[in-house]
Amino acid sequence: MSEEKKVNSFLENLKKKAKEQKQYGGETKIVEAKMDVRDCPNCGAGRAQQDGLTHCAYCGFEFLSVKLTDGIYVKKEDNSQ
Amino acid sequence: MFKKLFGSILGNNEEENKQQQPQNQHASQHHEDNYDDEYDDDENYENEDDGDAYDPETLHGKHYTIDQFNAEVESRAKAWIAREERDGVKLEQKDIDNIYFNYRREVYTAWNNCSQDQMLRWEMANSMTHMGIATSGFVKEDSSNPFLQPVHGIDLRTYTAMAKKIGSGVDYTLVCKAMNLEPAIWEELNTVWPQRMAEDTSFTVTTLFGQYYGESLDDITQLANIEPEMSDSAKEYLQKMKTDPYFYEELEGARQAAYNYGMDGAQWILDNFGINLAQFQEVAMMYMEDRNKNWNSNEISQRLNHRTEKP
Amino acid sequence: MGFFSSKKEDKLPEWYAQVKENQERFFVFLDKMENKMMELCEASIPELTELYKNDPDIFHREYGRLKAGVLGQLEQIREKVDDVHEEKILDLYSEINHSGVRATHPHYGLLNDFRNQCGDRYRQQFEVKLEEWTDKINETSAEDLEIKYQNVLKEYDAIKDKFTCKQCGSPITIEKIFLIETFVNCPSCNTQNTFSPSTQAQMLQHFAQDLARQRTASLYQAIRNAEQKERDLYQKMHELKLKITFEKDKKLAAQYQQQRDAFEKERQEAIDSLPVLSEQYTRAKYAEWIKIVPDFKEHLLTRMENDLGAVSPRW
Numbered sequence: 001m002s003e004e005k006k007v008n009s010f011l012e013n014l015k016k017k018a019k020e021q022k023q024y025g026g027e028t029k030i031v032e033a034k035m036d037v038r039d040c041p042n043c044g045a046g047r048a049q050q051d052g053l054t055h056c057a058y059c060g061f062e063f064l065s066v067k068l069t070d071g072i073y074v075k076k077e078d079n080s081q
Numbered sequence: 082m083f084k085k086l087f088g089s090i091l092g093n094n095e096e097e098n099k100q101q102q103p104q105n106q107h108a109s110q111h112h113e114d115n116y117d118d119e120y121d122d123d124e125n126y127e128n129e130d131d132g133d134a135y136d137p138e139t140l141h142g143k144h145y146t147i148d149q150f151n152a153e154v155e156s157r158a159k160a161w162i163a164r165e166e167r168d169g170v171k172l173e174q175k176d177i178d179n180i181y182f183n184y185r186r187e188v189y190t191a192w193n194n195c196s197q198d199q200m201l202r203w204e205m206a207n208s209m210t211h212m213g214i215a216t217s218g219f220v221k222e223d224s225s226n227p228f229l230q231p232v233h234g235i236d237l238r239t240y241t242a243m244a245k246k247i248g249s250g251v252d253y254t255l256v257c258k259a260m261n262l263e264p265a266i267w268e269e270l271n272t273v274w275p276q277r278m279a280e281d282t283s284f285t286v287t288t289l290f291g292q293y294y295g296e297s298l299d300d301i302t303q304l305a306n307i308e309p310e311m312s313d314s315a316k317e318y319l320q321k322m323k324t325d326p327y328f329y330e331e332l333e334g335a336r337q338a339a340y341n342y343g344m345d346g347a348q349w350i351l352d353n354f355g356i357n358l359a360q361f362q363e364v365a366m367m368y369m370e371d372r373n374k375n376w377n378s379n380e381i382s383q384r385l386n387h388r389t390e391k392p
Numbered sequence: 393m394g395f396f397s398s399k400k401e402d403k404l405p406e407w408y409a410q411v412k413e414n415q416e417r418f419f420v421f422l423d424k425m426e427n428k429m430m431e432l433c434e435a436s437i438p439e440l441t442e443l444y445k446n447d448p449d450i451f452h453r454e455y456g457r458l459k460a461g462v463l464g465q466l467e468q469i470r471e472k473v474d475d476v477h478e479e480k481i482l483d484l485y486s487e488i489n490h491s492g493v494r495a496t497h498p499h500y501g502l503l504n505d506f507r508n509q510c511g512d513r514y515r516q517q518f519e520v521k522l523e524e525w526t527d528k529i530n531e532t533s534a535e536d537l538e539i540k541y542q543n544v545l546k547e548y549d550a551i552k553d554k555f556t557c558k559q560c561g562s563p564i565t566i567e568k569i570f571l572i573e574t575f576v577n578c579p580s581c582n583t584q585n586t587f588s589p590s591t592q593a594q595m596l597q598h599f600a601q602d603l604a605r606q607r608t609a610s611l612y613q614a615i616r617n618a619e620q621k622e623r624d625l626y627q628k629m630h631e632l633k634l635k636i637t638f639e640k641d642k643k644l645a646a647q648y649q650q651q652r653d654a655f656e657k658e659r660q661e662a663i664d665s666l667p668v669l670s671e672q673y674t675r676a677k678y679a680e681w682i683k684i685v686p687d688f689k690e691h692l693l694t695r696m697e698n699d700l701g702a703v704s705p706r707w
Contacts, residue, residue, distance in 0.1 A: 010465075031591050066261075071273050072687060
């Protein structure tokens, strides 16, 4: 086989393999931006900013069982009192 | 290739050394000193693993103090630097670092009359003190290190455990639920911890992350019971990989080879052995740590040869 | 023949034929390998470029696998060359060296030239070509990140006023391009809503650095140019030094020396410009990077300080 043919068949083979194999982690989903809300699963109250993110202001339900520090958007002021 | 890599790890590879020299020295100036005698075996030193001769923490010999050691290195290095400067050579910081690096090796080897392997074990145990760089297997969690403060209450070890579960194929919402965290908090963690790794020039955060990755982390009870689905045969393969280093090397070789043939190596291992990437990395980290702590060049080279030959 | 070639003993040693043959064959072998490399890359580059453009996967994984395959082939060529170099050149050198042709031996120059010429052919030609091809293969994923960035901005403009509070229905304006999922507050009822950016917006932080590099590439190139200049001058100076050594005419030798001093001055200037250029590049790159992802400002400033303290410039 000439060198050129060898290269081509090698490349074809490589392409086929690259195409056929499944993606690790599955197909990627492309999602749009979206908005959501989490009410208190215990008493149904909404989550108000002044009450912080970690606990429900009405019944004390724990939304997050951690103490918030200064991160990217969430800051330590977001801890419920 | 591995031979070469291996040579460069040991720092005694002729070709690597040549590459690092200025490219345009005249040909006849290279290689005046030969590498003919460089591959001395370590066999003369077999008794050195008695353990008693070295401090278990620093791996320094017990017959001198670290201050004495440092003073000796300092005086030799200073003498060299003075000589260079007298000859009009302009030394950069990296040259000076190199001079110290070499004298540390020289003094350690001379004072302990030890093998190169022992010297390398000592060097890794002290990489932080000597060069400000962490080596896997030797880092301890230090609560005063600002890079290691918890992020939103989650410390590095717990973050590692979460990342590992997600990497092993458990849906991230399940992991968040188990930790009672909202996904938004997970995304914060998954941004801030990698940022700290990038900021930390000593690589302590990265190295610790890797060290934890090699642990089972089952004591983080919230996560202990969520596992990706796994067949019995996959469980057996995983067990074999953990207990048989040569089997691990074979898989690692095959995984790398798969990439060279246009396939995703991680997927290939999953398809053929049912072992996912996170599980694979856990075992890889385990062996790496073990390798660093018990540095033995003969065995490492045997294993690497095995990796390249078998698949 | 090199400078170490023997003058006292004009008769060539018996191992010389073997050395010559190995060298010639090694050079032919390298020509062949370089050719192979070229054929593989010339065939692959258009395929890769095309695949990158048309692969619908946002992470371009099919492209990634094909590229890894091509690079893997190049790596195998390199390993093969390395093995041959070791076996046919270095081992033969060692063998003859061990048989007694040490540095003080009158024929050592011949032996040393053999090793160095082969080494230079390998490092300075083959490896340079390999690197060039590798760069070209990697460049097949080069895309105009500016366009990708504009798409993120456009998308943000299109969606920023489209959301309403899930609790009370009042409009909520998304105040900026959020890089990760987060909480946004409803100005009317104060409820914390969760906002999750689109995939495209979430990718921004991952290509921000490359975009910043793209925008400051000319400054980086200036560093590379200065380094190259230094190397070129060093080479020229070295050639002059040899000329001076062998020049019998004093006047000419003095002229060469003068020229050499001028080169040295220029070379020092190039060396001295490096830290300045390097700092310029680093600061400019981070300034762009921060502009693209301002929410990471603090983190990026820390990294910039680290880079500024580094010995060699970081890309």
